Amino acid sequence: MFLAVAKEGHFGRAARSLGIAQPTLSAGIRQLEAQLGVLLIFRGSRFGGLTPEGQSTLVWARRIVGDARQLREEMRATRHGLSGRLRIAVIPTALTWAAKISARFGIAHPNVGFTILSRTSAEILQMIDDLDIDAGISYLDNEPLGKVSTVPLYDERYMLVCNQGSALARQRRVAWSDLAGQRLCLLSSDMQNRRIINRNLMSAGVTPQATVESSSTVVLVAHVLEGGWLTILPEDIAVFLAQGKTLALVPLEPPQSTHAVGLVAPWREPHTPVLEALLAEARRMVSDS
Structure with a gap:
């Protein structure tokens, strides 16, 4: 209570x-x-x-x-082996990684179910503190995490998502400065990904402006497809959402610093058996890739 x-x-x-x-x-x-x-x-x-x-x-x-x-x-x-349900909150740009982890884990431990939620990085940390989730997938190096256990999964590599008819679609690589004056749709400002993109744009001398903002990556890609906007997404989610669509993915010049995304869990020694198995599976997945 x-x-x-x-x-x-x-x-x-x-x-x-x-x-x-x-x-x-x-x-x-x-x-x-x-x-x-x-x-x-x-x-x-x-x-x-x-x-x-x-x-x-x-x-x-x-x-x-x-x-x-x-x-x-x-x-x-002890009685039944690993079973139950894992509750995981994930930043929107890492949802495909949540599917990768849950799929691998489910093969090894079929009696464990998953509830996967899309949340901001700040909400994920609060939900961990409030015991509302068992783990999260979020940024590891871009805001204070507190005392948590982490498994790095990948470093973000940004892609420009545009229509195949766009002039930028024919370039091998796009500079952040090339986005000045372009019609952008981006994640909303409460998202850590948006704040990272804003910093990259400002470092290139571009004022971050988006005529469409959303908390959903699906909404962003739909606007690119239907209305000719441009959006910026990490590579894995960009490839997934652009499959089978008349869209082009063009790598953006590497920013001055990259940002790691990983599995975040409450700090406990020892972890619960299910959570310890999840952390171990994440480590194996990274070493196999």
Whole structure:
């Protein structure tokens, strides 16, 4: 109950997320405060944030819940082998890599299912902290990750996606400066990929402007196909989305720095058996490629 209130920042939403009545939730929080002998939440007529003691309790609560989940998974693995469901959140440009990992893992461990969500890099880190996911696929070197376990998967290589009739489609390589004044559609500004692209454009003296923005790579490619826009995507997702379409993929000049994308998991020693197997499979996949 306490974790739900801390996550939602609202008693009513927290109660609904747990499927209980709000008075039941409030009574549970009061009982926890009585057991600990401290006030955990500032509240008057509504949620007012966590007290300093509440912030400390939040760290412990996440640890306790994580330990309890690990105990259950280890006992289940002892009885039945690896089974259950892995929840993974993935930045939109890495969704094809999520499919690669889940496909390989599923062959070795057919009793483990996957729930795969598309989220921003910031949302992925928050979901890991909130125990809403088991792992993520995100950038490893472009924002503070905190204490996590990581497996690097690939470095982004950017491609220009354009119609085959575009003048840029006939070039062997496109400079970032060539995109000045072009009609661009790009990921929305809350996406880390967009912020990276903006920096590359500005380094080339180009003001980052997009007449269409979206959180979906499918929407971007559809605009290139239907309306003659240009978009920029990492190579793997660009190749996947352009298959069978009248589109051209042209490599962009390498930027001054590349960005690594990888599997991110909560730091625990040891990991749950299923999560440890996932990290090991990701390492094997990289070494095989």
